[in-house]
Amino acid sequence: MKEFLEGSRAVAEVVRLCKPGVISAYPITPQTHIVEELAQMVANGQLKSQFVNVESEHSAASVVLGAVATGVRAFTATSSQGLIYMAEVLFNIAGMRLPLVLTCANRALSAPINIWNDQQDSISLRDSGWIQLYAENNQEAVDLHLLGYRIGEDKSVMLPVMVCMDGFILTHGMESVDIPQQEEVDKFLPAYKPLYKLDPAEPVSMGLLADPDYYLETRYAIQETFKELLKFIPKVAQDFSKVFGRDYKDGLIEEYFTKDAEKVIVAMGSVCGTIKEVVDELRKKGKKVGLLKIISYRPFPYERICQALKNVPKIACLDKAVSLGAYAPLACEVRAAFFGQKKSPQVISSFVAGLGGRDITLETIKEIFKKLNQKELDLEFMDLKPELLKQEYGE
Numbered sequence: 001m002k003e004f005l006e007g008s009r010a011v012a013e014v015v016r017l018c019k020p021g022v023i024s025a026y027p028i029t030p031q032t033h034i035v036e037e038l039a040q041m042v043a044n045g046q047l048k049s050q051f052v053n054v055e056s057e058h059s060a061a062s063v064v065l066g067a068v069a070t071g072v073r074a075f076t077a078t079s080s081q082g083l084i085y086m087a088e089v090l091f092n093i094a095g096m097r098l099p100l101v102l103t104c105a106n107r108a109l110s111a112p113i114n115i116w117n118d119q120q121d122s123i124s125l126r127d128s129g130w131i132q133l134y135a136e137n138n139q140e141a142v143d144l145h146l147l148g149y150r151i152g153e154d155k156s157v158m159l160p161v162m163v164c165m166d167g168f169i170l171t172h173g174m175e176s177v178d179i180p181q182q183e184e185v186d187k188f189l190p191a192y193k194p195l196y197k198l199d200p201a202e203p204v205s206m207g208l209l210a211d212p213d214y215y216l217e218t219r220y221a222i223q224e225t226f227k228e229l230l231k232f233i234p235k236v237a238q239d240f241s242k243v244f245g246r247d248y249k250d251g252l253i254e255e256y257f258t259k260d261a262e263k264v265i266v267a268m269g270s271v272c273g274t275i276k277e278v279v280d281e282l283r284k285k286g287k288k289v290g291l292l293k294i295i296s297y298r299p300f301p302y303e304r305i306c307q308a309l310k311n312v313p314k315i316a317c318l319d320k321a322v323s324l325g326a327y328a329p330l331a332c333e334v335r336a337a338f339f340g341q342k343k344s345p346q347v348i349s350s351f352v353a354g355l356g357g358r359d360i361t362l363e364t365i366k367e368i369f370k371k372l373n374q375k376e377l378d379l380e381f382m383d384l385k386p387e388l389l390k391q392e393y394g395e
Contacts, residue, residue, distance in 0.1 A: 094129025116357020
């Protein structure tokens with residue numbers, strides 16, 4: 001059923017349909033509206049769940065860890081400093097192979113304090129063992145939560161999923177969203193039946209000390225599962241299409257006019273909508289440009305990216321995050337995808353934009369396409385303000 005909803009409200013609605021037995025979160029901008037709405041649903045009796053109020057994000061993550069460990073579907077949401085505060089527990093959740101869905105309302109990290117959007121927070125936890133899926137718009141944010149539970153809870157996976165949606169741009173943006181019926185969700189997402197759980201009647205131990213004789217194998221097992229996910233996610237995406245009628249192809253990437261493109265921007269998140277608008281405009285003028293949208297950042301679909309871009313001579317990787325002291329994160333991954341390939345693109349340039357919520361405009365995207373006429377750019381910051389740099393560093 002189509003509804004005109006704020007992104008946060010739309011996410012709360014789909015989480016309700018997923019029937020989590022435990023919800024715990026701590027309010028932080030711009031995530032707050034999601035759990036605020038869920039708390040109201042629990043209070044009104046619309047959602048049969050236990051909403052646990054806590055004093056911090058670390059505690060919220062600990063509560064949902066405990067819930068999933070006892071065999072209960074759970075949910076949490078956070079952003080920015082809150083996600084980083086959760087980090088210790090998030091590594092534990094993945095290491096204990098506990099399937100959970102967390103909404104990350106992407107926001108810049110301090111310092112300086114900034115409440116606006118970029119993707120630095122979730123990118124900083126890319127090595128935590130969590131599956132990471134990025135939404136372009138609020139419909140995708142809704143759908144990725146359904147996919148997230150279905151993927152993470154599968155007995156061949158048993159890993160947590162982070163659904164990333166750009167703070168304010170999506171969380172507070174109003175869009176027409178197709179909220180599915182409960183019967184459809186129940187058909188796609190079965191009740192959670194864990195492989196293992198804490199139960200006094202059948203005692204097990206979780207999260208024990210692993211000395212050097214055991215620890216390596218735990219990391220290897222998760223890595224192998226991520227490899228298998230590159231085959232499994234497309235299967236789940238096909239099942240999703242059959243039930244809900246929305247086609248996510250393989251659920252890993254989306255190709256937008258890449259087949260004959262001479263220049264392609266690789267990006268993820270809401271900026272992809274802006275890039276599509278520029279691609280449409282430039283295509284009308286005869287320019288062969290395109291977009292490759294990354295949906296799954298973890299696992300990273302190296303092979304699919306190579307297939308999609310193998311004939312593209314000039315590629316721009318657009319990051320809304322920066323790895324200080326190194327190349328930008330998405331650019332590193334895309335370049336790694338072509339490492340050792342017999343035929344690789346002539347140019348893979350790296351651009352960083354939108355940090356701290358600075359607007360990425362149509363002109364920004366057009367300028368990136370123009371810069372692809374130059375030699376390969378290792379790391380180019382877009383839309384810098386020279387007058388502010390003078391204040392920071394002097395003449």
